[in-house]
Amino acid sequence: MGNDRLRLPGGFLWGTATSAHQVEGDNHNNDWWAFEQQPGAIWHGDRSGAACGWWREAERDFDLMRELGQNTHRLSVEWSRIEPEQDAFDPEAIARYRQMLGGLRERGIEPMVTLHHFTTPLWMARQGGWTNPLIVERFAKYARYVAEELGDLVQLWCTINEPAVYAAEAYLLGIHAPGHRSPREALAVLKNMLRGHVAAYRAVHAAQLYAEVGLVKNVRLFDPANPQAPGDRLAAWLMDRAFNEWTLHALKTGRLPFSVKRDDALAHSLDFIGLNYYTRDMVAFDSRQKLLTRRFPAPGAEVSDAGREGAYGEVYPEGLYRALKKVNRYGVPIYVTEFGLPDADDDQRPRFLLTHLAQVHRAIGEGVPVRGVYHWSLTDNFEWCDGWALRFGLAALDPRTGERRLRRSGELYAAICRENGVTPDMLEREGLS
Ligand code: IFM
Numbered sequence: 001m002g003n004d005r006l007r008l009p010g011g012f013l014w015g016t017a018t019s020a021h022q023v024e025g026d027n028h029n030n031d032w033w034a035f036e037q038q039p040g041a042i043w044h045g046d047r048s049g050a051a052c053g054w055w056r057e058a059e060r061d062f063d064l065m066r067e068l069g070q071n072t073h074r075l076s077v078e079w080s081r082i083e084p085e086q087d088a089f090d091p092e093a094i095a096r097y098r099q100m101l102g103g104l105r106e107r108g109i110e111p112m113v114t115l116h117h118f119t120t121p122l123w124m125a126r127q128g129g130w131t132n133p134l135i136v137e138r139f140a141k142y143a144r145y146v147a148e149e150l151g152d153l154v155q156l157w158c159t160i161n162e163p164a165v166y167a168a169e170a171y172l173l174g175i176h177a178p179g180h181r182s183p184r185e186a187l188a189v190l191k192n193m194l195r196g197h198v199a200a201y202r203a204v205h206a207a208q209l210y211a212e213v214g215l216v217k218n219v220r221l222f223d224p225a226n227p228q229a230p231g232d233r234l235a236a237w238l239m240d241r242a243f244n245e246w247t248l249h250a251l252k253t254g255r256l257p258f259s260v261k262r263d264d265a266l267a268h269s270l271d272f273i274g275l276n277y278y279t280r281d282m283v284a285f286d287s288r289q290k291l292l293t294r295r296f297p298a299p300g301a302e303v304s305d306a307g308r309e310g311a312y313g314e315v316y317p318e319g320l321y322r323a324l325k326k327v328n329r330y331g332v333p334i335y336v337t338e339f340g341l342p343d344a345d346d347d348q349r350p351r352f353l354l355t356h357l358a359q360v361h362r363a364i365g366e367g368v369p370v371r372g373v374y375h376w377s378l379t380d381n382f383e384w385c386d387g388w389a390l391r392f393g394l395a396a397l398d399p400r401t402g403e404r405r406l407r408r409s410g411e412l413y414a415a416i417c418r419e420n421g422v423t424p425d426m427l428e429r430e431g432l433s
Contacts, residue, residue, distance in 0.1 A: 013372025015072035019117035035177030046387025140199035147207035153311025221280035229284030274337030299375035340376035349409035
């Protein structure tokens with residue numbers, strides 16, 4: 001990577017990202033808690049349980065963020081706490097979130113708040129959750145309430161986290177709550193989430209005119225296993241269409257998937273885009289498979305720790321650059337709202353940080369307006385259907401005792417945040433110069 005110092009622009013945001021259900025603990029009023037009780041739903045029979053104890057004591061991790069030189073944090077608020085029953089809002093939940101957001105600000109940490117990160121209140125889940133079009137106005141009502149109550153503490157809002165991941169994992173593959181396997185439902189969910197995004201975008205702006213509101217898109221790259229084989233090329237293209245472009249195209253053109261009608265509000269619903277990037281897949285056409293495709297890491301490539309479904313993914317830094325270029329089509333600022341990898345023994349993460357941040361630097365050098373990055377995550381946390389088996393933290397966490405232990409990568413990320421970039425000796429120490 002050479003001996004140059006990779007300095008990021010002044011005012012760059014450096015932080016970590018979390019979500020309510022994965023860190024707060026005892027979120028028993030949403031569909032995920034119910035899903036976790038089903039035998040076999042979570043790897044090794046794990047549960048979110050007390051998670052990272054944030055509902056009682058997020059502040060000790062806020063102290064850790066400050067110690068590590070972070071100046072921003074992306075967290076989510078839990079709809080089922082704020083509106084435990086339809087149309088009944090809980091002032092105590094809001095008071096706790098005010099305390100948390102105030103606590104971040106006191107420590108010099110700019111909060112970014114996500115309104116929906118995979119969990120849905122039980123009362124809404126019982127009415128069909130995101131398959132029910134009525135969710136759009138209910139979500140907007142909740143978003144408006146939250147923005148009215150918390151808007152003085154929050155400038156950066158994300159409406160929905162990873163709509164395509166949610167639709168695929170919860171309604172197509174059946175591995176996330178509520179565990180359905182229906183292509184028809186998955187498509188309806190994706191569309192309702194995009195409508196929900198627009199409605200929430202407007203609701204937040206109605207409460208807070210100068211808020212910055214975006215959607216979080218997980219971009220996964222799909223490359224043909226054999227670029228000469230038309231079947232592989234077509235399979236990779238189709239995966240990219242369904243997973244990435246249905247959402248990105250809709251936000252650009254205002255046309256929902258399979259719809260010719262243009263919705264102007266949809267085409268103008270981004271003040272920024274949040275990019276989550278993890279990995280890419282090589283894709284081969286395979287008539288023996290259900291979806292006629294096989295996906296796997298590039299032969300010989302480095303892969304991260306494996307989850308229940310096999311390898312989590314290839315470690316592919318250039319993919320972050322490619323993903324940034326892909327989402328740069330809107331002409332709005334970009335935040336890398338998540339990047340990270342499961343790596344329990346932390347033997348890959350230090351290099352991972354440097355090689356991925358070099359790609360952010362490269363994209364910025366070519367004019368891509370990246371304003372900040374959020375590492376997933378601060379500490380290990382409840383990793384959905386993989387339970388506690390996949391470890392994404394800069395700090396290791398023992399969920400039984402709550403004990404935290406900073407990993408080597410945590411120290412390195414702190415140095416990067418303080419230097420506002422990557423220095424030659426960091427590269428040298430990781431054998432990258
Ligand atoms: O833990 C998840 C997060 O909730 C959404 N994006 C991917 C992360 C790692 O799998």
